[in-house]
Amino acid sequence: MDKNIVVSGIRPTGKMHLGNYFGALKNFVALQETHKCYFFIADLHALTTAYDKTQTLAQDSRNMLIDWLTAGLDPKKCTMFIQSHVPQISELTTLLGMLTPLGWLLRNPTYKEQLNEIFKKKYAGQTGEAEAVNPTTPTAAAEKMALLTEKEISEMSSFGFLGYPVLMATDILIHKAQYVPVGQDQIAHLEISRDIARRFNDMFKADILVEPKPLLTAIPKVPGLDGRKMSKSYGNTIELGEDVESVRKKVMAMFTDPNKKRASDPGNPDGCTAFAFHKIYNPQACARYEECKSGALGCVACKKQLFELMEPELKAFNERRQVYSQDNALLDKIIKEGAQAAEASAAATLKEVQKTMNLCVK
Ligand code: ADP
Ligand code: TRP
Numbered sequence: 001m002d003k004n005i006v007v008s009g010i011r012p013t014g015k016m017h018l019g020n021y022f023g024a025l026k027n028f029v030a031l032q033e034t035h036k037c038y039f040f041i042a043d044l045h046a047l048t049t050a051y052d053k054t055q056t057l058a059q060d061s062r063n064m065l066i067d068w069l070t071a072g073l074d075p076k077k078c079t080m081f082i083q084s085h086v087p088q089i090s091e092l093t094t095l096l097g098m099l100t101p102l103g104w105l106l107r108n109p110t111y112k113e114q115l116n117e118i119f120k121k122k123y124a125g126q127t128g129e130a131e132a133v134n135p136t137t138p139t140a141a142a143e144k145m146a147l148l149t150e151k152e153i154s155e156m157s158s159f160g161f162l163g164y165p166v167l168m169a170t171d172i173l174i175h176k177a178q179y180v181p182v183g184q185d186q187i188a189h190l191e192i193s194r195d196i197a198r199r200f201n202d203m204f205k206a207d208i209l210v211e212p213k214p215l216l217t218a219i220p221k222v223p224g225l226d227g228r229k230m231s232k233s234y235g236n237t238i239e240l241g242e243d244v245e246s247v248r249k250k251v252m253a254m255f256t257d258p259n260k261k262r263a264s265d266p267g268n269p270d271g272c273t274a275f276a277f278h279k280i281y282n283p284q285a286c287a288r289y290e291e292c293k294s295g296a297l298g299c300v301a302c303k304k305q306l307f308e309l310m311e312p313e314l315k316a317f318n319e320r321r322q323v324y325s326q327d328n329a330l331l332d333k334i335i336k337e338g339a340q341a342a343e344a345s346a347a348a349t350l351k352e353v354q355k356t357m358n359l360c361v362k
């Protein structure tokens with residue numbers, strides 16, 4: 001068996017940002033040199049929440065591929081594909097879904113977070129019921145659900161959304177991946193993938209599915225412009241391919257130490273977004289730390305220096321992106337060949353699972 005298979009995916013839910021780049025994509029680019037990698041555009045996962053907003057899904061998927069190529073993923077070194085182009089993933093999801101206990105899905109932190117959001121909205125300003133029910137157990141989550149109207153539940157989540165971790169487990173298990181490069185936020189999902197693999201092997205006394213391990217990046221949490229985690233949903237991003245002038249404005253408006261009112265005031269670089277980015281772009285240049293603390297470096301000058309560090313890479317990225325975005329024939333070829341390679345690997349595992357589950361295999 002191949003010892004070093006890597007699988008990871010990103011949902012095409014909008015433009016990629018520097019958080020995705022430093023937290024995931026840059027790691028993909030390094031891993032393609034050392035591992036057998038399958039990287040996919042998780043369009044089915046995008047549908048688990050945005051099933052009613054699909055107008056831009058196809059274009060978003062292609063744009064993501066353009067970003068990946070621009071960042072340095074090379075179809076000669078790794079397999080890149082669109083998740084929905086590999087039908088075996090949907091088939092295996094159905095099979096693994098049969099043996100996944102509902103409790104594991106109801107306990108999934110992402111599911112609970114969304115449930116809590118709806119609850120907070122519904123009971124905003126009220127005390128009592130909302131606080132009384134704590135969704136940390138499947139029963140409590142079910143109790144919470146019981147307090148919601150049918151419309152609220154259907155708006156909140158679908159069968160597909162609850163099953164998100166089963167689909168994700170399938171993505172990984174279908175290629176027998178040992179490693180999954182992701183950010184910190186995906187660890188709980190990965191744990192469910194491991195649990196499903198173990199349950200399958202135990203239940204059928206088989207040694208077929210491999211329990212995957214996470215590969216965290218050196219930068220598991222890139223801050224956004226406001227200091228929170230950079231995320232599409234917070235509107236605090238710098239996008240890949242964004243106009244350089246627009247990035248300059250964003251950098252100059254970045255959140256810094258609020259107590260450093262004058263340039264010469266001593267500042268606290270810990271928790272300062274501009275400093276976090278200095279470290280990302282130039283891990284060796286920790287002189288900024290001392291200069292900020294002593295008051296030798298003001299925030300405006302610090303942010304100007306930061307932009308100067310970022311600008312060449314951003315410009316080069318934008319130029320390369322322009323080239324790929326005009327080469328539709330190349331994109332089509334990569335998408336087609338990627339799907340073929342991923343299907344070959346997926347079909348082999350699916351057949352093994354079907355046989356093990358005693359299905360009448362064609
Ligand atoms: P978003 O929060 O913007 O919707 P996604 O959830 O689509 O981003 O994340 C795609 C990948 O990028 C995942 O592997 C995730 O762990 C990683 N990632 C996202 N935001 C960050 C961040 N701010 N820092 C580090 N990694 C991140
Ligand atoms: N859940 C991941 C995210 O939100 C995307 C994803 C789907 C994924 N399937 C995967 C990541 C399999 C790694 C492996 O970013």
